[in-house]
Amino acid sequence: MITIPYKHKMAAHCESGSITSLLNNAGFDITEPMVFGISSGIFFGYFHKMKSFPFPTFIVRNKPGKMRENLTKRTGIKFHTYTFKDPEKGRQMLNRLLEQNIPTAAQVDFFYMDYIPSWERVHINVHFIVVVGVNTNHYLVSDSYFPKLVELKTESLNMARFAGGNMSPKGFLFHPESIPKEIDYEKAIIKGIKKACFNMLKIPIPFLGVKGIRLFAKKITEWPSLARDTEHLSHEIMKINILLEDQGTGGGGFRFMFASFLQQAAGMINKPELLDFSRKMMEIGDGWREFSLLAARFGKNRDLGPERMKELSERLMDRAQVEQQFFSQLYKTIK
Protein backbone atom coordinates (compact mmCIF):
# COMPACT_ATOMS: atom_id res chain seq x y z
CA MET A 1 0.00 0.00 0.00
CA ILE A 2 1.29 3.46 -0.93
CA THR A 3 0.00 6.76 0.44
CA ILE A 4 1.87 9.89 -0.57
CA PRO A 5 1.51 12.76 1.93
CA TYR A 6 -0.60 15.27 -0.01
CA LYS A 7 -2.43 18.41 1.01
CA HIS A 8 -5.85 18.18 -0.63
CA LYS A 9 -7.79 21.32 -1.44
CA MET A 10 -11.00 21.82 -3.37
CA ALA A 11 -10.73 24.07 -6.41
CA ALA A 12 -13.15 25.72 -8.79
CA HIS A 13 -12.03 23.76 -11.84
CA CYS A 14 -10.48 20.33 -12.28
CA GLU A 15 -7.67 21.26 -14.71
CA SER A 16 -6.56 24.56 -13.17
CA GLY A 17 -7.21 22.99 -9.75
CA SER A 18 -5.08 19.89 -10.34
CA ILE A 19 -2.22 21.95 -11.82
CA THR A 20 -2.34 24.38 -8.87
CA SER A 21 -2.55 21.57 -6.35
CA LEU A 22 0.40 19.66 -7.85
CA LEU A 23 2.51 22.83 -7.88
CA ASN A 24 1.52 23.83 -4.34
CA ASN A 25 2.35 20.33 -3.08
CA ALA A 26 5.72 20.59 -4.83
CA GLY A 27 6.37 23.70 -2.72
CA PHE A 28 5.58 26.30 -5.38
CA ASP A 29 3.21 29.08 -4.36
CA ILE A 30 0.67 29.95 -7.06
CA THR A 31 -3.10 30.43 -6.95
CA GLU A 32 -5.73 28.80 -9.14
CA PRO A 33 -6.83 32.16 -10.67
CA MET A 34 -3.20 32.92 -11.58
CA VAL A 35 -2.85 29.53 -13.34
CA PHE A 36 -6.18 30.18 -15.08
CA GLY A 37 -5.30 33.73 -16.13
CA ILE A 38 -1.74 33.13 -17.33
CA SER A 39 -2.97 30.18 -19.38
CA SER A 40 -5.77 32.26 -21.00
CA GLY A 41 -8.43 29.92 -19.64
CA ILE A 42 -11.38 32.25 -20.20
CA PHE A 43 -13.29 31.55 -23.41
CA PHE A 44 -16.65 30.93 -25.04
CA GLY A 45 -17.77 28.47 -27.69
CA TYR A 46 -21.24 27.43 -28.82
CA PHE A 47 -21.86 24.06 -30.52
CA HIS A 48 -25.24 23.75 -32.14
CA LYS A 49 -24.66 20.41 -33.84
CA MET A 50 -21.83 18.06 -32.99
CA LYS A 51 -21.58 14.31 -33.34
CA SER A 52 -20.49 13.92 -29.72
CA PHE A 53 -23.28 15.96 -28.13
CA PRO A 54 -26.91 14.87 -28.22
CA PHE A 55 -28.12 18.47 -27.79
CA PRO A 56 -26.61 21.93 -28.44
CA THR A 57 -24.11 22.96 -25.79
CA PHE A 58 -21.45 25.54 -25.01
CA ILE A 59 -18.07 25.87 -23.30
CA VAL A 60 -16.71 28.73 -21.21
CA ARG A 61 -13.01 27.77 -21.07
CA ASN A 62 -10.21 27.03 -23.50
CA LYS A 63 -9.51 23.56 -24.89
CA PRO A 64 -8.72 20.87 -22.29
CA GLY A 65 -4.97 20.52 -21.87
CA LYS A 66 -4.31 24.08 -23.03
CA MET A 67 -4.06 25.45 -19.48
CA ARG A 68 -1.07 23.23 -18.75
CA GLU A 69 0.52 23.84 -22.16
CA ASN A 70 0.07 27.62 -21.99
CA LEU A 71 1.37 27.76 -18.43
CA THR A 72 4.50 25.93 -19.55
CA LYS A 73 5.01 28.26 -22.54
CA ARG A 74 4.62 31.40 -20.45
CA THR A 75 6.32 30.51 -17.17
CA GLY A 76 8.79 27.76 -18.04
CA ILE A 77 7.17 25.36 -15.53
CA LYS A 78 7.60 21.95 -17.14
CA PHE A 79 5.39 18.91 -16.75
CA HIS A 80 6.24 15.34 -17.60
CA THR A 81 3.41 13.87 -19.66
CA TYR A 82 2.53 10.31 -20.69
CA THR A 83 -0.05 8.69 -22.97
CA PHE A 84 -0.60 5.00 -23.60
CA LYS A 85 -2.06 2.72 -26.22
CA ASP A 86 -1.97 -0.25 -23.89
CA PRO A 87 -4.08 0.15 -20.70
CA GLU A 88 -1.92 -2.36 -18.84
CA LYS A 89 1.21 -0.28 -19.52
CA GLY A 90 -0.70 2.82 -18.43
CA ARG A 91 -1.70 1.17 -15.17
CA GLN A 92 1.86 -0.04 -14.53
CA MET A 93 3.32 3.43 -15.16
CA LEU A 94 0.89 5.09 -12.75
CA ASN A 95 1.78 2.54 -10.07
CA ARG A 96 5.49 3.06 -10.74
CA LEU A 97 5.13 6.83 -10.33
CA LEU A 98 3.24 6.32 -7.07
CA GLU A 99 5.98 3.95 -5.87
CA GLN A 100 8.41 6.82 -6.46
CA ASN A 101 6.17 9.08 -4.32
CA ILE A 102 5.18 11.25 -7.29
CA PRO A 103 1.59 12.57 -7.04
CA THR A 104 0.30 12.26 -10.61
CA ALA A 105 -2.58 13.92 -12.42
CA ALA A 106 -4.73 11.69 -14.62
CA GLN A 107 -7.22 12.58 -17.32
CA VAL A 108 -10.42 10.57 -16.87
CA ASP A 109 -14.05 10.13 -17.90
CA PHE A 110 -15.94 11.87 -15.09
CA PHE A 111 -18.75 9.28 -15.27
CA TYR A 112 -16.68 6.63 -13.47
CA MET A 113 -15.84 8.82 -10.44
CA ASP A 114 -18.21 6.83 -8.26
CA TYR A 115 -17.69 8.97 -5.12
CA ILE A 116 -19.45 11.87 -6.91
CA PRO A 117 -23.28 11.95 -6.55
CA SER A 118 -25.00 10.20 -9.47
CA TRP A 119 -26.90 13.33 -10.59
CA GLU A 120 -23.59 15.07 -11.30
CA ARG A 121 -21.88 12.29 -13.20
CA VAL A 122 -21.86 12.51 -16.99
CA HIS A 123 -19.69 10.97 -19.69
CA ILE A 124 -17.05 13.62 -20.27
CA ASN A 125 -13.51 12.57 -21.04
CA VAL A 126 -11.74 15.70 -19.84
CA HIS A 127 -11.89 15.51 -16.07
CA PHE A 128 -8.60 15.73 -14.17
CA ILE A 129 -7.79 14.17 -10.80
CA VAL A 130 -4.55 13.74 -8.86
CA VAL A 131 -3.71 10.18 -7.80
CA VAL A 132 -1.79 10.08 -4.52
CA GLY A 133 -1.92 6.48 -3.39
CA VAL A 134 -2.76 2.89 -4.23
CA ASN A 135 -3.67 -0.34 -2.45
CA THR A 136 -4.94 -3.73 -3.61
CA ASN A 137 -8.37 -2.61 -4.78
CA HIS A 138 -8.35 1.18 -4.74
CA TYR A 139 -6.51 4.31 -5.70
CA LEU A 140 -6.39 7.31 -3.39
CA VAL A 141 -7.52 10.37 -5.27
CA SER A 142 -7.47 14.14 -4.78
CA ASP A 143 -10.36 15.53 -6.85
CA SER A 144 -10.88 19.31 -6.97
CA TYR A 145 -14.65 18.70 -6.95
CA PHE A 146 -14.70 16.69 -3.74
CA PRO A 147 -14.09 18.00 -0.21
CA LYS A 148 -11.59 15.33 0.89
CA LEU A 149 -9.21 12.68 -0.37
CA VAL A 150 -11.24 9.72 -1.55
CA GLU A 151 -10.81 6.09 -2.61
CA LEU A 152 -11.66 5.11 -6.18
CA LYS A 153 -11.96 1.47 -7.23
CA THR A 154 -9.02 0.29 -9.37
CA GLU A 155 -11.48 -0.97 -11.97
CA SER A 156 -13.26 2.41 -12.12
CA LEU A 157 -10.00 4.34 -12.60
CA ASN A 158 -8.88 1.95 -15.33
CA MET A 159 -12.21 2.35 -17.15
CA ALA A 160 -12.08 6.12 -16.71
CA ARG A 161 -8.50 6.48 -18.00
CA PHE A 162 -9.12 4.38 -21.08
CA ALA A 163 -12.68 5.36 -22.01
CA GLY A 164 -13.08 5.75 -25.76
CA GLY A 165 -14.95 8.46 -27.64
CA ASN A 166 -14.46 12.18 -28.09
CA MET A 167 -11.24 13.45 -26.47
CA SER A 168 -10.45 9.99 -25.19
CA PRO A 169 -7.92 10.27 -22.31
CA LYS A 170 -5.65 7.46 -23.61
CA GLY A 171 -4.39 7.04 -20.06
CA PHE A 172 -2.95 10.56 -20.05
CA LEU A 173 -0.86 11.38 -16.96
CA PHE A 174 1.21 14.39 -15.95
CA HIS A 175 3.24 15.68 -13.03
CA PRO A 176 5.59 18.64 -12.51
CA GLU A 177 9.07 18.06 -13.87
CA SER A 178 10.84 21.34 -13.16
CA ILE A 179 9.96 24.77 -11.81
CA PRO A 180 12.22 27.71 -12.75
CA LYS A 181 13.87 29.60 -9.91
CA GLU A 182 12.59 32.89 -11.32
CA ILE A 183 9.50 33.57 -13.38
CA ASP A 184 8.87 36.74 -15.37
CA TYR A 185 5.30 37.22 -14.16
CA GLU A 186 4.81 40.50 -15.99
CA LYS A 187 5.51 38.88 -19.34
CA ALA A 188 3.45 35.78 -18.50
CA ILE A 189 0.43 37.75 -17.27
CA ILE A 190 0.40 40.15 -20.20
CA LYS A 191 0.74 37.32 -22.68
CA GLY A 192 -2.10 35.46 -20.92
CA ILE A 193 -4.38 38.50 -21.07
CA LYS A 194 -3.55 39.31 -24.70
CA LYS A 195 -4.26 35.77 -25.82
CA ALA A 196 -7.55 35.73 -23.87
CA CYS A 197 -8.60 38.95 -25.64
CA PHE A 198 -7.60 37.47 -29.00
CA ASN A 199 -9.58 34.30 -28.30
CA MET A 200 -12.68 36.23 -27.30
CA LEU A 201 -12.55 38.80 -30.13
CA LYS A 202 -10.53 37.73 -33.11
CA ILE A 203 -10.74 34.02 -33.87
CA PRO A 204 -12.36 34.00 -37.33
CA ILE A 205 -14.79 31.18 -36.52
CA PRO A 206 -18.47 32.09 -36.06
CA PHE A 207 -19.13 29.94 -33.01
CA LEU A 208 -16.11 30.95 -30.89
CA GLY A 209 -15.52 33.91 -28.58
CA VAL A 210 -18.00 36.80 -28.49
CA LYS A 211 -19.32 35.62 -31.88
CA GLY A 212 -20.16 32.32 -30.17
CA ILE A 213 -22.21 34.11 -27.51
CA ARG A 214 -24.15 35.89 -30.27
CA LEU A 215 -24.72 32.60 -32.08
CA PHE A 216 -25.96 31.06 -28.83
CA ALA A 217 -28.37 34.00 -28.43
CA LYS A 218 -29.70 33.42 -31.92
CA LYS A 219 -29.94 29.64 -31.71
CA ILE A 220 -31.45 29.23 -28.25
CA THR A 221 -34.85 30.14 -29.69
CA GLU A 222 -34.58 26.95 -31.80
CA TRP A 223 -34.03 24.71 -28.78
CA PRO A 224 -37.74 23.89 -28.25
CA SER A 225 -37.89 22.31 -31.71
CA LEU A 226 -34.88 20.08 -30.91
CA ALA A 227 -36.13 18.65 -27.61
CA ARG A 228 -37.96 15.32 -27.23
CA ASP A 229 -40.64 16.89 -25.02
CA THR A 230 -41.14 19.64 -22.43
CA GLU A 231 -39.26 17.81 -19.68
CA HIS A 232 -36.29 17.30 -21.99
CA LEU A 233 -36.29 21.00 -22.91
CA SER A 234 -36.57 21.91 -19.23
CA HIS A 235 -33.58 19.65 -18.48
CA GLU A 236 -31.44 21.22 -21.22
CA ILE A 237 -32.37 24.77 -20.21
CA MET A 238 -31.52 24.00 -16.58
CA LYS A 239 -28.21 22.50 -17.71
CA ILE A 240 -27.20 26.05 -18.71
CA ASN A 241 -26.92 26.70 -14.99
CA ILE A 242 -24.75 23.59 -14.51
CA LEU A 243 -22.39 24.62 -17.31
CA LEU A 244 -22.07 28.17 -15.99
CA GLU A 245 -22.02 27.54 -12.25
CA ASP A 246 -21.62 23.94 -11.09
CA GLN A 247 -19.37 22.33 -13.65
CA GLY A 248 -16.17 23.66 -12.17
CA THR A 249 -16.24 27.31 -13.25
CA GLY A 250 -15.94 29.15 -9.95
CA GLY A 251 -19.31 30.73 -10.85
CA GLY A 252 -20.51 33.04 -13.62
CA GLY A 253 -18.90 30.86 -16.31
CA PHE A 254 -15.31 31.39 -15.04
CA ARG A 255 -15.82 35.16 -15.10
CA PHE A 256 -15.50 35.43 -11.28
CA MET A 257 -12.21 33.54 -11.36
CA PHE A 258 -10.91 35.76 -14.18
CA ALA A 259 -11.86 38.83 -12.09
CA SER A 260 -9.88 37.35 -9.22
CA PHE A 261 -6.90 36.82 -11.54
CA LEU A 262 -7.01 40.45 -12.73
CA GLN A 263 -7.12 41.68 -9.13
CA GLN A 264 -4.08 39.58 -8.18
CA ALA A 265 -2.27 40.54 -11.38
CA ALA A 266 -2.78 44.27 -10.71
CA GLY A 267 -0.78 43.95 -7.49
CA MET A 268 1.82 41.51 -8.73
CA ILE A 269 2.92 43.48 -11.78
CA ASN A 270 2.00 46.92 -10.47
CA LYS A 271 -0.69 47.72 -13.00
CA PRO A 272 -3.46 49.38 -10.94
CA GLU A 273 -5.54 49.91 -14.10
CA LEU A 274 -6.27 46.16 -14.02
CA LEU A 275 -8.25 46.69 -10.80
CA ASP A 276 -10.94 48.52 -12.70
CA PHE A 277 -11.12 45.66 -15.22
CA SER A 278 -11.30 43.24 -12.35
CA ARG A 279 -14.38 45.02 -10.93
CA LYS A 280 -15.99 45.14 -14.38
CA MET A 281 -15.36 41.44 -14.91
CA MET A 282 -17.00 40.67 -11.55
CA GLU A 283 -20.08 42.57 -12.74
CA ILE A 284 -20.02 40.68 -16.05
CA GLY A 285 -19.92 37.44 -14.05
CA ASP A 286 -22.91 38.64 -12.02
CA GLY A 287 -24.78 39.07 -15.31
CA TRP A 288 -23.96 35.50 -16.36
CA ARG A 289 -25.08 34.20 -12.98
CA GLU A 290 -28.39 36.08 -13.22
CA PHE A 291 -28.87 34.60 -16.68
CA SER A 292 -28.17 31.08 -15.43
CA LEU A 293 -30.51 31.45 -12.43
CA LEU A 294 -33.23 32.75 -14.74
CA ALA A 295 -32.76 29.74 -17.03
CA ALA A 296 -32.99 27.41 -14.01
CA ARG A 297 -36.23 29.07 -12.89
CA PHE A 298 -37.82 28.91 -16.35
CA GLY A 299 -36.85 25.26 -16.60
CA LYS A 300 -38.19 24.36 -13.18
CA ASN A 301 -41.51 26.10 -13.88
CA ARG A 302 -41.71 24.60 -17.41
CA ASP A 303 -42.14 28.22 -18.47
CA LEU A 304 -40.54 27.67 -21.84
CA GLY A 305 -42.71 29.43 -24.41
CA PRO A 306 -41.38 31.64 -27.22
CA GLU A 307 -41.45 34.77 -25.03
CA ARG A 308 -39.18 33.14 -22.45
CA MET A 309 -36.79 31.86 -25.08
CA LYS A 310 -36.67 35.39 -26.49
CA GLU A 311 -35.91 36.73 -23.03
CA LEU A 312 -33.00 34.31 -22.63
CA SER A 313 -31.79 35.23 -26.11
CA GLU A 314 -31.84 38.94 -25.27
CA ARG A 315 -29.90 38.34 -22.07
CA LEU A 316 -27.26 36.49 -24.08
CA MET A 317 -27.04 39.31 -26.64
CA ASP A 318 -26.45 41.63 -23.73
CA ARG A 319 -23.62 39.36 -22.44
CA ALA A 320 -22.05 39.42 -25.91
CA GLN A 321 -22.21 43.19 -26.00
CA VAL A 322 -20.58 43.73 -22.59
CA GLU A 323 -17.86 41.15 -23.26
CA GLN A 324 -17.06 42.66 -26.65
CA GLN A 325 -16.61 46.03 -24.96
CA PHE A 326 -14.67 44.61 -22.03
CA PHE A 327 -12.13 42.59 -24.00
CA SER A 328 -11.64 45.38 -26.57
CA GLN A 329 -10.81 47.86 -23.81
CA LEU A 330 -8.64 45.37 -21.95
CA TYR A 331 -6.66 44.63 -25.12
CA LYS A 332 -6.07 48.35 -25.79
CA THR A 333 -4.91 48.87 -22.20
CA ILE A 334 -2.55 45.91 -22.01
CA LYS A 335 -0.85 45.99 -25.43
Added chain:
Amino acid sequence: MKEKDGYVNFPEQQVILYVEKEDGQYGPMQTGSYLSGNYLDDYEIKRYHLEESLRTRVMKGEISMVKYYMILEDLTLSELAARVGLSKTKVNKHLDPVHFGKAKVETLKKYADVFNVPVSNMLQVVMLKKGDNLESYTFLEENKQTEGIEQMKTENPYVMLVKIGEKRK
Protein backbone atom coordinates in the same frame (compact mmCIF):
# COMPACT_ATOMS: atom_id res chain seq x y z
CA MET B 1 -20.74 38.32 -6.42
CA LYS B 2 -20.63 39.04 -2.71
CA GLU B 3 -19.68 36.20 -0.41
CA LYS B 4 -23.05 36.28 1.41
CA ASP B 5 -24.91 35.82 -1.90
CA GLY B 6 -22.96 32.68 -2.75
CA TYR B 7 -23.91 30.65 0.30
CA VAL B 8 -26.08 27.57 -0.32
CA ASN B 9 -26.63 24.95 2.35
CA PHE B 10 -26.26 21.69 0.43
CA PRO B 11 -23.47 19.50 1.84
CA GLU B 12 -24.13 16.68 -0.66
CA GLN B 13 -22.63 18.70 -3.52
CA GLN B 14 -19.98 21.23 -2.67
CA VAL B 15 -18.45 23.67 -5.16
CA ILE B 16 -15.89 26.47 -5.09
CA LEU B 17 -17.07 29.92 -6.13
CA TYR B 18 -14.90 33.01 -6.50
CA VAL B 19 -16.56 35.83 -4.59
CA GLU B 20 -15.96 39.29 -3.22
CA LYS B 21 -15.01 39.07 0.45
CA GLU B 22 -15.90 41.69 3.04
CA ASP B 23 -12.51 43.38 2.63
CA GLY B 24 -13.05 43.79 -1.13
CA GLN B 25 -10.62 41.01 -2.05
CA TYR B 26 -11.77 38.33 -4.47
CA GLY B 27 -11.18 34.77 -3.42
CA PRO B 28 -12.59 31.25 -3.19
CA MET B 29 -15.46 30.12 -0.98
CA GLN B 30 -16.70 26.58 -0.53
CA THR B 31 -20.47 26.33 -0.71
CA GLY B 32 -23.31 24.09 -1.88
CA SER B 33 -24.51 23.81 -5.47
CA TYR B 34 -27.34 26.28 -6.09
CA LEU B 35 -29.07 24.11 -8.68
CA SER B 36 -28.91 20.84 -6.76
CA GLY B 37 -29.69 22.58 -3.48
CA ASN B 38 -32.87 24.10 -4.91
CA TYR B 39 -34.02 21.90 -7.76
CA LEU B 40 -32.71 18.36 -7.27
CA ASP B 41 -36.25 17.04 -6.75
CA ASP B 42 -37.21 18.40 -10.17
CA TYR B 43 -34.24 16.65 -11.79
CA GLU B 44 -35.26 13.39 -10.14
CA ILE B 45 -38.87 13.68 -11.33
CA LYS B 46 -37.70 14.20 -14.92
CA ARG B 47 -35.22 11.35 -14.59
CA TYR B 48 -37.94 9.07 -13.22
CA HIS B 49 -40.28 9.89 -16.11
CA LEU B 50 -37.55 9.38 -18.70
CA GLU B 51 -36.54 6.01 -17.26
CA GLU B 52 -40.20 4.93 -17.06
CA SER B 53 -40.89 5.85 -20.68
CA LEU B 54 -37.73 4.11 -21.95
CA ARG B 55 -38.49 1.01 -19.86
CA THR B 56 -42.00 0.86 -21.30
CA ARG B 57 -40.56 1.00 -24.82
CA VAL B 58 -38.03 -1.72 -23.97
CA MET B 59 -40.77 -3.99 -22.65
CA LYS B 60 -42.95 -3.39 -25.71
CA GLY B 61 -40.02 -4.46 -27.88
CA GLU B 62 -39.64 -1.04 -29.51
CA ILE B 63 -36.05 -0.42 -28.37
CA SER B 64 -33.18 -2.48 -26.97
CA MET B 65 -31.40 -2.03 -23.64
CA VAL B 66 -28.55 -0.43 -25.59
CA LYS B 67 -30.84 2.43 -26.63
CA TYR B 68 -32.33 2.57 -23.11
CA TYR B 69 -28.93 3.23 -21.53
CA MET B 70 -27.66 5.35 -24.43
CA ILE B 71 -30.48 7.86 -23.91
CA LEU B 72 -30.33 7.69 -20.11
CA GLU B 73 -26.60 8.39 -20.20
CA ASP B 74 -26.94 11.17 -22.76
CA LEU B 75 -24.70 9.58 -25.38
CA THR B 76 -24.98 10.04 -29.14
CA LEU B 77 -24.72 7.15 -31.57
CA SER B 78 -21.25 8.36 -32.67
CA GLU B 79 -20.01 8.70 -29.13
CA LEU B 80 -21.32 5.31 -28.07
CA ALA B 81 -19.83 3.64 -31.16
CA ALA B 82 -16.43 5.21 -30.44
CA ARG B 83 -16.60 4.11 -26.82
CA VAL B 84 -17.49 0.47 -27.52
CA GLY B 85 -15.15 0.32 -30.51
CA LEU B 86 -17.82 -0.67 -33.07
CA SER B 87 -19.01 1.00 -36.25
CA LYS B 88 -21.95 3.37 -36.06
CA THR B 89 -23.87 1.10 -38.43
CA LYS B 90 -23.45 -1.83 -36.09
CA VAL B 91 -24.40 0.12 -32.97
CA ASN B 92 -27.40 1.56 -34.79
CA LYS B 93 -28.56 -1.99 -35.46
CA HIS B 94 -28.10 -2.91 -31.81
CA LEU B 95 -30.54 -0.16 -30.82
CA ASP B 96 -33.24 -2.28 -32.43
CA PRO B 97 -34.38 -5.34 -30.41
CA VAL B 98 -34.38 -7.65 -33.44
CA HIS B 99 -30.73 -7.00 -34.33
CA PHE B 100 -29.77 -6.73 -30.67
CA GLY B 101 -30.66 -10.42 -30.39
CA LYS B 102 -27.81 -11.23 -32.76
CA ALA B 103 -25.15 -9.46 -30.69
CA LYS B 104 -22.42 -11.59 -29.11
CA VAL B 105 -22.15 -11.78 -25.33
CA GLU B 106 -18.71 -10.16 -25.50
CA THR B 107 -20.29 -7.22 -27.36
CA LEU B 108 -22.91 -6.88 -24.62
CA LYS B 109 -20.05 -6.81 -22.12
CA LYS B 110 -18.50 -3.87 -24.00
CA TYR B 111 -21.78 -1.97 -23.82
CA ALA B 112 -22.20 -2.83 -20.13
CA ASP B 113 -18.69 -1.54 -19.35
CA VAL B 114 -19.38 1.78 -21.07
CA PHE B 115 -22.72 2.14 -19.28
CA ASN B 116 -21.04 1.01 -16.04
CA VAL B 117 -23.75 -1.57 -15.32
CA PRO B 118 -23.62 -5.35 -14.77
CA VAL B 119 -23.60 -7.25 -18.07
CA SER B 120 -26.75 -9.06 -16.95
CA ASN B 121 -28.60 -5.73 -17.06
CA MET B 122 -28.28 -5.72 -20.84
CA LEU B 123 -30.85 -8.53 -20.82
CA GLN B 124 -33.10 -7.69 -17.90
CA VAL B 125 -35.10 -4.97 -16.23
CA VAL B 126 -34.92 -5.15 -12.45
CA MET B 127 -37.83 -3.73 -10.48
CA LEU B 128 -37.97 -3.40 -6.72
CA LYS B 129 -40.99 -3.32 -4.51
CA LYS B 130 -41.22 0.04 -2.82
CA GLY B 131 -44.31 0.39 -0.67
CA ASP B 132 -47.22 -0.68 -2.85
CA ASN B 133 -45.36 0.11 -6.06
CA LEU B 134 -42.62 -1.38 -8.16
CA GLU B 135 -39.77 0.94 -9.06
CA SER B 136 -36.87 0.56 -11.44
CA TYR B 137 -33.59 -0.61 -9.96
CA THR B 138 -31.73 1.69 -12.38
CA PHE B 139 -33.53 4.74 -11.04
CA LEU B 140 -33.30 3.65 -7.40
CA GLU B 141 -29.61 2.81 -7.68
CA GLU B 142 -28.88 6.26 -9.07
CA ASN B 143 -30.58 7.68 -6.03
CA LYS B 144 -28.90 5.27 -3.62
CA GLN B 145 -32.22 3.86 -2.45
CA THR B 146 -31.49 0.25 -3.23
CA GLU B 147 -31.90 -1.43 0.10
CA GLY B 148 -32.77 -5.06 -0.43
CA ILE B 149 -30.79 -5.76 -3.60
CA GLU B 150 -27.15 -5.57 -4.59
CA GLN B 151 -25.60 -6.46 -7.93
CA MET B 152 -21.89 -7.18 -7.71
CA LYS B 153 -19.23 -8.11 -10.23
CA THR B 154 -17.33 -11.38 -9.74
CA GLU B 155 -13.96 -12.49 -11.07
CA ASN B 156 -15.89 -14.09 -13.93
CA PRO B 157 -16.69 -11.14 -16.24
CA TYR B 158 -19.91 -12.78 -17.44
CA VAL B 159 -21.38 -13.70 -14.05
CA MET B 160 -22.90 -11.20 -11.63
CA LEU B 161 -23.63 -11.89 -8.01
CA VAL B 162 -27.11 -10.65 -7.10
CA LYS B 163 -27.84 -10.39 -3.41
CA ILE B 164 -31.50 -10.09 -2.56
CA GLY B 165 -32.55 -9.01 0.91
CA GLU B 166 -34.57 -11.07 3.30
CA LYS B 167 -38.27 -11.17 2.62
CA ARG B 168 -40.10 -9.04 5.13
CA LYS B 169 -43.03 -10.57 6.99
